[in-house]
Amino acid sequence: MANSAAGGAGDYARTKRGQSGEQTVSGLHCRAAPTPRSAAMTSARTATAAAAPTSVRPRREGTMTDHKTGTREESLAARLNLAGQRVVVVGGTSGMGAATVRAARELGADVVSAGRRSVSERKPADGVREVVVDTTDEDSVRALFESVGELDHLLVTASPGQSGRLLDQDLAQARSFMDGKFFGSWTCARYAAPRLRSRGSITFVTGGSVVRPRVGASMITAAFAAVEGLTHALAVELGPLRVNAIRPSYTDTEFWSFLSDLEREDFRRRVAQTAPVRRAGAPQDVAQGAIFLMTNPQVTGTILEITGGDTLVNNVD
Ligand SMILES: NC(=O)c1ccc[n+]([C@@H]2O[C@H](COP(=O)([O-])OP(=O)(O)OC[C@H]3O[C@@H](n4cnc5c(N)ncnc54)[C@H](OP(=O)(O)O)[C@@H]3O)[C@@H](O)[C@H]2O)c1
Numbered sequence: 221m222a223n224s225a226a227g228g229a230g231d232y233a234r235t236k237r238g239q240s241g242e243q244t245v246s247g248l249h250c251r252a253a254p255t256p257r258s259a260a261m262t263s264a265r266t267a268t269a270a271a272a273p274t275s276v277r278p279r280r281e282g283t284m285t286d287h288k289t290g291t292r293e294e295s296l297a298a299r300l301n302l303a304g305q306r307v308v309v310v311g312g313t314s315g316m317g318a319a320t321v322r323a324a325r326e327l328g329a330d331v332v333s334a335g336r337r338s339v340s341e342r343k344p345a346d347g348v349r350e351v352v353v354d355t356t357d358e359d360s361v362r363a364l365f366e367s368v369g370e371l372d373h374l375l376v377t378a379s380p381g382q383s384g385r386l387l388d389q390d391l392a393q394a395r396s397f398m399d400g401k402f403f404g405s406w407t408c409a410r411y412a413a414p415r416l417r418s419r420g421s422i423t424f425v426t427g428g429s430v431v432r433p434r435v436g437a438s439m440i441t442a443a444f445a446a447v448e449g450l451t452h453a454l455a456v457e458l459g460p461l462r463v464n465a466i467r468p469s470y471t472d473t474e475f476w477s478f479l480s481d482l483e484r485e486d487f488r489r490r491v492a493q494t495a496p497v498r499r500a501g502a503p504q505d506v507a508q509g510a511i512f513l514m515t516n517p518q519v520t521g522t523i524l525e526i527t528g529g530d531t532l533v534n535n536v537d
Pocket residue numbers: 310311312313314315316317334335336337353354355356377378379380381400404425426427428468469470471472473474475476
């Protein structure tokens with residue numbers, strides 16, 4: 221491993237459900253219990269409901285109490301404040317993952333950026349811990365999460381890249397794509413889940429081809445569809461942890477670096493002509509979606525399309 225575990229987690233507001241099923245914010249500042257199993261599940265079992273205050277007064281910065289219902293409510297700014305929370309981005313060295321690393325850092329998170337390339341090949345960023353991982357290697361993923369310890373949010377963007385036409389592949393190539401995308405995402409969820417704190421989330425990344433397949437992308441489409449199925453299943457199985465996926469379409473990242481500069485420019489132009497939003501996607505568009513999925517406590521099992529409407533029209537292929 222290129223890096224070792226950081227110190228203990230910072231304080232954060234715990235969320236728990238009362239008997240009515242209503243979600244309330246305790247307003248407590250507490251350190252996460254270092255449990256070997258799911259921190260969220262343990263917290264849900266042992267938490268006791270805080271007494272409901274009856275007047276409007278700030279409990280902590282960004283938290284207000286509704287005097288009619290007695291429920292406490294966070295401001296939007298407080299929800300978006302990731303200070304004291306740990307965000308792990310697997311695929312953080314490039315594209316959508318790198319944009320999410322920057323966004324989470326801007327919002328105050330303690331960020332771990334993981335990818336295959338060596339740390340010396342990366343641009344150092346303040347407050348970001350760089351770790352080497354290969355999602356196709358279970359030991360490597362296990363070691364990553366052991367070194368990270370407890371975390372609040374996981375985003376997995378890692379993918380093998382391009383695939384190919386059915387008749388240009390053999391079974392080993394097809395399997396290797398499924399290994400890289402589907403089982404890579406599965407393995408990250410497997411080793412992150414026991415360490416996710418209450419209010420924690422997992423976000424996967426798929427792509428528009430799930431609903432609008434493209435020629436030469438059958439394995440990509442199949443792997444993305446499998447990841448979306450996994451998203452729904454884990455949202456049910458891991459609750460109260462939340463599990464979501466982002467389904468982007470053409471986004472201008474290193475993913476397209478196999479094209480020549482001229483081809484890439486032409487591709488951008490065609491996307492801008494055909495997509496309803498008349499622009500190509502930027503990695504920040506996906507990062508914004510990832511932050512939304514991390515910070516909205518009511519969203520789980522959701523596939524968030526960030527496609528510029530591309531899946532609604534004839535695509536550029
Ligand atoms: N860009 C698009 O237009 C587009 C459209 C639809 C869907 N998507 C999907 O969106 C996801 C992210 O795409 P992107 O555009 O951000 O791609 P990108 O710029 O190529 O970034 C991919 C990231 O994944 C990491 N990675 C790849 N294989 C890995 C492995 N085995 N273990 C650990 N890390 C690995 C890479 O790190 P290293 O290079 O350091 O290994 C890199 O950080 C992909 O799943 C892609 O299929 C992209």
